[in-house]
Amino acid sequence: MESYGLTLPTKNGPPLAGHGALAVRDAIAAQIGGLPEQLxxxxxxxxxxxxxxxLQLKLQTGLDIYFCDPHSPWQRGTNENTNGLLRQYFPKGTDLSRHSITDLDAIASTLNTRPRxxxxxRTPAEAFKDHLSLVS
Incomplete structure (x- = not known):
């Protein structure tokens, strides 16, 4: 986020590294906007x-947002599996700001073209393309 590394962190102040609520909201809103409306x-x-x-994300994007029960990762199975795959590239605690968007896109492409x-x-890319042809 803007100001990252330029000022000393404030105790209990906003996170500036790009993983705070504002950064997450803005990143999700930007990415979700690239999906077809039916998705x-x-x-x-x-x-x-x-x-x-x-709440701001819901207003900004129109998404219905649900929360899993605490300690219930099975309620987000695909996400948990994807996190495991991402750990092959980024150990827990990795600062993603140290990687270029080109690097991150390359890893996303690798995972999206990996058969499951x-x-x-089929690959996630194939399944996504097939799903798009059904909802269009």
Missing amino acids: RRSLTWDQGAEMAQH KTLGW
């Missing part, structure tokens, strides 16, 4: 403080 219906999140701006058993050995 922008809802978002399910865990109980993390990074979603403290969920749960998709009948």
Whole structure:
């Protein structure tokens, strides 16, 4: 976020590294806007403080936002699986601001073109394309 690394952190002040509620809200709003409207219906999140701006996000995007029960990762199974795949590239606690958008896009492309058993050995990109052809 703007000002990251330019000032000393304030105790209990806003996070400036790009993972606070404002940064998450803005990033989700920017990314969700690139999806076809029929796919922008809802978002399910865990109980993390990074979603403290969920009401503003709902107003900004029109998304219905749901929260999982505490300690219930199975309510977000695909997300938990994806987190495990991402840990192959980024160990827990990695500062993603140290990576370029080109690097992050390359990793996303690698994961989106990796066949998955749960998709009948299709890739997420293939499944997404197939789904788009059904809802269009």
